Amino acid sequence: MYREQYKTYIDLLASRLSQKRFVHSMNVAKAAVQLTQRYGGDSEKAYLAGVLHDIMKEEKPETQLQTIKECGIIIDTVTFQGRPLWHAKAGAAYCKTALGITDQDLLNAISYHTTGRAGMSHLEKILYLADYIGEERDYEDVEIMRAETLCSMERGLRYALRFTINDLVSRGKAVHLDTVRAYNEYGKDSGE
Ligand SMILES: [Fe+2]
Numbered sequence: 001m002y003r004e005q006y007k008t009y010i011d012l013l014a015s016r017l018s019q020k021r022f023v024h025s026m027n028v029a030k031a032a033v034q035l036t037q038r039y040g041g042d043s044e045k046a047y048l049a050g051v052l053h054d055i056m057k058e059e060k061p062e063t064q065l066q067t068i069k070e071c072g073i074i075i076d077t078v079t080f081q082g083r084p085l086w087h088a089k090a091g092a093a094y095c096k097t098a099l100g101i102t103d104q105d106l107l108n109a110i111s112y113h114t115t116g117r118a119g120m121s122h123l124e125k126i127l128y129l130a131d132y133i134g135e136e137r138d139y140e141d142v143e144i145m146r147a148e149t150l151c152s153m154e155r156g157l158r159y160a161l162r163f164t165i166n167d168l169v170s171r172g173k174a175v176h177l178d179t180v181r182a183y184n185e186y187g188k189d190s191g192e
């Protein structure tokens with residue numbers, strides 16, 4: 001499944017990530033393709049988004065920040081204060097500058113895979129959901145998340161956003177505005 005044509009990227013990924021994170025990335029790629037088979041969209045692009053989405057995840061924080069800056073991306077305060085958010089912005093920046101990827105939808109999918117945002121494209125939604133349901137995921141509600149996502153993308157997004165916001169708030173963490181806006185569009189009950 002696209003493994004051969006993206007061998008260079010996959011080899012690069014294997015050289016940059018631990019085995020655990022590499023397996024996660026390949027599982028996200030697989031889940032993203034499965035979601036396109038169910039809900040439509042470009043399966044090849046979904047695969048590539050999955051492969052590359054965490055490519056900066058294990059780089060040093062200063063390297064992540066440097067990659068973001070070099071690409072001319074300005075990050076807001078909540079992102080700056082939330083290190084787990086850096087790898088998504090840095091990943092998009094790396095794919096653009098180091099790998100020469102120009103497909104803006106693909107870059108956006110990587111950039112927003114952690115926070116989500118309002119007005120997500122189909123590919124952005126696919127990657128966002130795939131990140132929650134890859135084969136190796138074993139958090140407490142993963143089976144519910146998988147079932148909701150198999151019901152519809154809307155239900156999957158709603159569950160994921162509620163889960164994420166609840167988790168962040170319960171741990172006293174900041175909620176990025178993009179996530180709040182995504183929640184207001186996809187997470188809350190309709191008609192309110
Ligand atoms: Fe990530």
Ligand SMILES: [Fe+2]
Binds near residue numbers: 024028054131
């Ligand atoms: Fe991930």
